[in-house]
Amino acid sequence: MVWLPSFLSEKSLKDLGRLVVLDYILTGDRFNDYASHLSQVDRVQARQLARNQRDQLQQRVKQALEVAYGIAIEPRDAIAYPLAAQDKFRTLDRTFQPRPPVGANLREAFTNLLDQVFAHEFPAHPHFETDIKLKTLKLVQAEIARALDEKDQRVFITDKAVRQLVRAVANPLRLGTMGDTHLWLEQNWRKHFLQKQAEDGIDADSLTAAHLRRWMNEPRPMGLPTEVQNLIIHTFAAQTNRSFYLNSAPYPPTLENTPNDLLLREQALPNAGIWRDAVKRAGLFFGLAVAESLNAANVAKLTEQLGEKARASLPLLQDYAQNLTGRWQTFGAPDAESDRLKTARGVVNLLSAMTLPNADIIAVLAETRALTTDTAYGQTIGKANTLVEALKTEGWDLFSAVRSLQDGRRKDAEAMGKRIAEILATDEHAIALKPALVEQKAKALRLLTEVPPPKPIPPVTPPPASDPARSQDYLGIGK
Numbered sequence: 001m002v003w004l005p006s007f008l009s010e011k012s013l014k015d016l017g018r019l020v021v022l023d024y025i026l027t028g029d030r031f032n033d034y035a036s037h038l039s040q041v042d043r044v045q046a047r048q049l050a051r052n053q054r055d056q057l058q059q060r061v062k063q064a065l066e067v068a069y070g071i072a073i074e075p076r077d078a079i080a081y082p083l084a085a086q087d088k089f090r091t092l093d094r095t096f097q098p099r100p101p102v103g104a105n106l107r108e109a110f111t112n113l114l115d116q117v118f119a120h121e122f123p124a125h126p127h128f129e130t131d132i133k134l135k136t137l138k139l140v141q142a143e144i145a146r147a148l149d150e151k152d153q154r155v156f157i158t159d160k161a162v163r164q165l166v167r168a169v170a171n172p173l174r175l176g177t178m179g180d181t182h183l184w185l186e187q188n189w190r191k192h193f194l195q196k197q198a199e200d201g202i203d204a205d206s207l208t209a210a211h212l213r214r215w216m217n218e219p220r221p222m223g224l225p226t227e228v229q230n231l232i233i234h235t236f237a238a239q240t241n242r243s244f245y246l247n248s249a250p251y252p253p254t255l256e257n258t259p260n261d262l263l264l265r266e267q268a269l270p271n272a273g274i275w276r277d278a279v280k281r282a283g284l285f286f287g288l289a290v291a292e293s294l295n296a297a298n299v300a301k302l303t304e305q306l307g308e309k310a311r312a313s314l315p316l317l318q319d320y321a322q323n324l325t326g327r328w329q330t331f332g333a334p335d336a337e338s339d340r341l342k343t344a345r346g347v348v349n350l351l352s353a354m355t356l357p358n359a360d361i362i363a364v365l366a367e368t369r370a371l372t373t374d375t376a377y378g379q380t381i382g383k384a385n386t387l388v389e390a391l392k393t394e395g396w397d398l399f400s401a402v403r404s405l406q407d408g409r410r411k412d413a414e415a416m417g418k419r420i421a422e423i424l425a426t427d428e429h430a431i432a433l434k435p436a437l438v439e440q441k442a443k444a445l446r447l448l449t450e451v452p453p454p455k456p457i458p459p460v461t462p463p464p465a466s467d468p469a470r471s472q473d474y475l476g477i478g479k
Contacts, residue, residue, distance in 0.1 A: 005068035012064035122223030126172035210260035241296035267296035277366035338425035346371035395441030
């Protein structure tokens with residue numbers, strides 16, 4: 001489309017020429033060159049007069065242009081050959097006939113004309129009451145996420161400024177209704193997308209972000225920016241318990257980056273009891289802080305986090321269980337299985353099950369029965385590195401040397417052996433392995449460096465005094 005102005009009159013063209021000349025002279029240091037014949041005082045006055053004349057010409061030229069483009073009608077002598085309103089616009093789209101723009105100046109009139117163009121191209125485009133910036137969209141997304149965590153998908157928003165931004169974005173997009181204090185999420189997009197999915201015959205495993213973008217513009221184009229489209233896609237996924245996948249792997253999209261080929265797969269949700277137990281154990285065993293709301297996004301996120309934790313911890317805990325078995329066979333009771341050993345083997349079995357292909361990690365974590373206690377499992381998984389190091393480095397040669405003592409230190413050596421067996425038998429939350437072994441190591445060093453006391457000399461018993469002969473023999477005076 002082209003917006004054609006009327007022809008400027010000779011007077012207006014002369015004003016334009018004078019304006020160009022004066023603006024050129026007043027730019028930079030040119031004025032001093034042109035006014036070099038004037039005194040310093042006269043030069044200052046001349047510069048001010050030139051500026052005033054330039055400003056007046058600039059205002060007259062603006063008025064002439066506004067008349068030429070049909071924004072104003074005065075001064076009438078600004079144009080020579082006025083064009084009729086229907087002749088001012090030329091468009092290649094025969095379905096679009098713009099109206100004469102309305103505005104107080106050229107800027108406002110041009111904005112009005114652009115609004116007509118975009119309204120024709122995107123007739124369903126919502127009317128926003130604020131500038132749509134990424135920061136604003138992220139704020140709105142956070143409040144939508146809070147509402148999704150509520151059973152009735154309704155949330156109270158305290159901050160008045162936040163409420164205004166949510167109202168300016170969520171309401172026009174039909175994502176929700178921001179009332180005076182509460183945001184209620186709506187199901188408009190959920191119904192629309194599911195209906196289009198059924199109409200187009202797209203199966204549940206083939207639904208992509210590209211499909212949703214296309215359906216946003218049906219039945220009429222909306223012309224939404226990509227980040228706004230992404231906000232709608234994310235909200236729909238959360239409302240329908242869908243997770244994002246790329247190349248068969250979970251993919252965490254953002255408002256800035258939601259590729260068209262992302263698959264939105266329906267997430268099978270565990271029952272409330274299993275989810276509650278899994279969330280509790282995820283915190284206790286792996287230190288994960290998880291939102292307790294049962295939805296696809298939270299389930300997918302926790303599944304991914306648990307898988308990463310299990311894969312990282314399993315080799316360490318397998319090493320720990322193997323070393324603990326060997327130490328227990330040597331320093332403990334080979335025929336009995338201690339609590340610490342039960343815990344180590346139980347944790348290895350749990351993590352092995354969680355890392356199996358296609359494992360339902362949430363269910364495995366929640367339903368696996370602990371061979372000892374959940375507290376023991378959590379301490380063992382959380383201290384895996386420390387436990388492995390302790391079993392490999394903390395004074396085991398010294399402990400073996402102490403066990404072989406048969407002199408006067410034997411009693412202390414036996415006591416130390418019982419203490420080491422107790423440490424190896426007791427779960428980590430009751431006796432911390434590393435500091436307990438460090439303490440015994442120090443005692444072993446002291447015990448091994450002590451000089452054993454000499455064996456006592458048995459006392460000599462003299463013969464009875466009633467036998468003089470034997471007394472003489474005892475005293476060495478006899479024969």
